Amino acid sequence: xxxxxxxxxxxxxxxxYVMECMDALMDQDVRSFEVIxxxxxxxxxxxxxxxxxxxxxxxxxxxxxxxxxxxxxxxKAVNDGIRAADSEYILLLNNDTKVERDFVKQMYASIRRSDxxxxxxxxxxxxxxxxxxxxxxxxxxxxxxxxxxxxxxxEEKFNKRRKIFAACGGAAIYRKDILDKIGYFDDNHFxxxxxxxxxxxxxxxxxxxxxxxxxxxxxxxxxTSGSRYNEFKAKYSARNNIYLIYKNMPxxxxxxxxxxxxxxxMVKTFFYTIKGMGLSYVKGIFEGLxxxxxxxxxxxxxxxxxxxxxxxxxxxxxxxxxxxRRFV
Numbered sequence: 001x002x003x004x005x006x007x008x009x010x011x012x013x014x015x016x017y018v019m020e021c022m023d024a025l026m027d028q029d030v031r032s033f034e035v036i037x038x039x040x041x042x043x044x045x046x047x048x049x050x051x052x053x054x055x056x057x058x059x060x061x062x063x064x065x066x067x068x069x070x071x072x073x074x075x076k077a078v079n080d081g082i083r084a085a086d087s088e089y090i091l092l093l094n095n096d097t098k099v100e101r102d103f104v105k106q107m108y109a110s111i112r113r114s115d116x117x118x119x120x121x122x123x124x125x126x127x128x129x130x131x132x133x134x135x136x137x138x139x140x141x142x143x144x145x146x147x148x149x150x151x152x153x154x155e156e157k158f159n160k161r162r163k164i165f166a167a168c169g170g171a172a173i174y175r176k177d178i179l180d181k182i183g184y185f186d187d188n189h190f191x192x193x194x195x196x197x198x199x200x201x202x203x204x205x206x207x208x209x210x211x212x213x214x215x216x217x218x219x220x221x222x223x224t225s226g227s228r229y230n231e232f233k234a235k236y237s238a239r240n241n242i243y244l245i246y247k248n249m250p251x252x253x254x255x256x257x258x259x260x261x262x263x264x265x266m267v268k269t270f271f272y273t274i275k276g277m278g279l280s281y282v283k284g285i286f287e288g289l290x291x292x293x294x295x296x297x298x299x300x301x302x303x304x305x306x307x308x309x310x311x312x313x314x315x316x317x318x319x320x321x322x323x324x325r326r327f328v
Contacts, residue, residue, distance in 0.1 A: 005033040005108055005173070007061075007091045008081030010074055012039075014095040015046035017220055022050055024098045026061065030105045033091075035063040036081040041071040073190035074169070082184055087176060094170040096220035098127065106215035107173040110161075118207035119174045119199060121167035122215040123158065131155055134219045135171075137164030137211035138196060141322035142257045143264030144241050146196045149325065159213045165322065166199020167209050171217045174198075178207060186247075186300055188291065192233060193240040200248045203315055204307050234277040235284035238268070242288025243297065250304040253316055260323070 007025060011018055025035055035054075039047040047067060054063045066080050082090050091107055093099070103122070110120045121137035133150035136158045140146050148168070150158050167174075169185075172195070182201045185194045199209045221228065245254065245261065254261075265285065272281040291297055304312070 004087045005089045005091050005104060006081070006085035006087040007033055007035045007093055007104065008038060008078050008085070009035060009093050009095055010038045010040060010077035010081065011042060011046055011050075011095045012071060012077075013042045013044045013046060015042075015044040015049060018046050018050060018095040019053070020098050021093065021095050022054060024100075025093070025104075026054065027101060028061070028099075028104050029101045030108075031061055033061050033104050033108075034085075034087070035061055036066065036084055037063060038066045038068065038077045038081045040068050040073070040077040072187070075185040075187045075189050075191070075194050078169070079184045079187065082176070082179060085176065089173055090176055090179065091173040092169050092171070093217075094219065096127075097124075097171055098218040099171070100216045103215050103217060106212060110210070110212040110215060111173050111175065114208075116206070116208050117175070117210055118178050118202035119167035119172050119209045120212045120215070121164060121209065122171035122217050123155070123211070123213045124168065124171055124217055124219045125155055126152075127218045127220040130218055133158055134221060135168045136213075137162075137166070137209070138168050138199070139165045139322045139325060140196050140200065140319065141264075141326060142260040142316075142319040143267070143323055143326075144245060144257075144261045145264055145268075145326065146193060146241075147326060158211075161213060162211050164199075164209050164211050165203070165318070166196045167211075169195035169198075170219060171215075178202060178205075181205070183300075188243060188297065188300065189240050190236060192236045193244050197240075197244050197247065200244070200315075201302065204248065204302055204311065206311060229272075229275055229277065231277055231280045234272045234275075234280040235287070238265075238281045238284030239288040239291065240284075241265075242285060243291050246288075246292040246297065247301050250307075250312060253312065256316065257319070260320075
């Protein structure tokens with residue numbers, strides 16, 4: 001590795017698990033990268049704990065620290081890290097992960113396979129049982145569902161490199177020059193679907209996202225929000241999905257997908273209702289409808305006049321195909 005990579009680690013009250021993440025980064029078999037640790041107004045002493053062990057004037061790989069005064073969510077935290085980086089590649093890593101020794105090297109090698117690659121998603125394994133998958137890159141479909149095919153399945157079934165819709169932001173590497181071109185993570189998302197949004201934008205601009213099985217990382221999962229399904233996730237997944245659709249689909253595509261989207265939102269409402277969170281999900285839908293009417297939302301909308309119709313149609317075809325992939 002001759003080109004430096006900036007590894008951005010966002011942290012919010014991660015005292016129980018963040019040190020395992022940092023220890024694994026410091027034990028990488030390459031040293032030509034830096035770590036930018038972004039603390040999002042933690043109150044549990046996790047920032048000081050990491051700084052004490054890995055001071056910013058310490059041994060290489062160099063570690064820099066950004067301390068936010070107010071919690072702004074995942075997007076604001078990682079954007080601060082991206083802005084602070086001067087590297088060609090940005091590697092995002094959740095604080096509840098533990099990477100293998102060749103992780104940074106494998107991610108770097110993978111994204112350099114082609115200039116058309118915007119992002120690479122790592123092979124994420126469950127911390128509780130590393131024989132099972134957590135994520136192998138994300139798909140998005142015309143129902144408005146974001147999902148991964150691999151959750152909870154045997155890891156040996158996911159050893160092939162392939163194209164995906166978007167990289168999972170929990171362990172992914174991005175090209176900084178393309179981020180500068182298409183925009184960083186959208187702060188309006190706060191958390192959830194921000195990685196689908198940025199992958200969608202990259203595809204609209206002619207780039208691809210891939211899954212790299214050789215870059216392996218253990219992931220605890222839902223460490224910050226508390227559980228896989230919760231009131232916070234129910235509300236923000238609905239809110240942000242409305243916003244994502246508004247931003248990334250031209251009018252003709254919204255019309256074509258409208259029946260699918262109605263079905264998708266109805267099924268999700270039923271799903272969260274069964275789990276006792278239906279009201280939060282519906283509230284999120286209305287918050288999303290309110291958000292897309294704001295002047296700020298309009299500023300973030302994709303300029304479809306610059307996107308070829310051919311590319312729009314190809315993405316629509318992928319969204320429809322991904323409906324059926326969800327069930328087979």
